Amino acid sequence: MNILEQHNLIDDNTLAVDCVCNQYAAINSLSDLEALPKNIKITEMLVLGSGSNFLFTQDLPRFVAHIKPRKYITQVDNLVVAWAGTVWHDLVMWSVNRGLGGIENLALIPGLVGAAPFQNIGAYGVEIKDVLVWVEVYNWQTGLYHRLSSKECMFSYRHSVFKYHEQPWIISRVALDLRNNSDINISYQPLSDYFEETGKEVTYANVAAAVTQIRQSKLPDPEQLPNAGSFFKNPVLNDQQIRRIQRRHKDLPLFPTTSDQPEAYKTSAAWLLEQCGFKGFREGDAGFYDKHALVLVNHGRASGKELLKLANQAKRMVKNKFGVVLEEEVRVM
């Protein structure tokens, strides 16, 4: 295994910020995983995929195990198993091209398969937890593999056991239950509008194509404009907060939450940020995207600290104006 010292991660994070780590190893296969030094402590390790959900604000005194993109997918009946390094969108297209449904709403979510269960990726009314059967992890300290069932993953909105309890684990493979007769969910307004306007047949492949088109129309491509997708989670509001905000803002968007809090409502973090004037706002090279206020962007050479400063400023404004505390979806390090 080739271990690099003092490696700069600027090309390895989609916000394109400078960040030097102590040690770095590229992981292309299970045998690379197995060659990792066993004595790395949990607090010293950082497992990095496509780097689309990180904001690095300082150099990292860590060993970075960088899972490199490599497509490897197998299928036995309804069980589709993918290597962690498979690009998530490639898995979505692989499935819909074979007439298998379940993840078509999650088309074009950036990142690799191994990162998907970590934060229970979701979009347009679907989360990976809805189809996930098991996650295989590699324990780099013992050299053993272990499988967690969907229940053991303890999924909730953008959350999982992998965030609750840090363990010496690297996700190695993910198994999904994808079927040719699974239900199609086009309940989200932008999706139902798309099918109404185009008159297209509602198939898995067409849903993936629709989601791809909708996302491309409002989310920036990190290759063109560095970003890390939604920067904050959508906050869950209680009745009291809703009533208080609605006194001044009748148009407060409200969406039912997923099953973990059936009686609560989520609002749109993008809407809150837009009301505070952050849509398209820019401070030096750090900014919020002009077509979607939830996306923090790097217009050039913004440092991680500058991006964090702007994000914190936005958080403070939202807290002052609405009494709502935004929580980062992106991992700030």
Ligand code: EPU
């Ligand atoms: N909105 C604004 N201003 C904006 C953008 C949106 O007011 O600048 C309002 C819109 O009116 C809309 C509402 O916010 O009604 C929701 O916007 P959108 O449909 O774009 O979804 P979102 O809540 O911003 C979430 C996920 C996305 C996922 C979409 C679609 C989170 C934090 N983000 O975004 O996931 O693709 O729903 O389901 O839950 C990601 O996780 O990186 C991500 C992009």
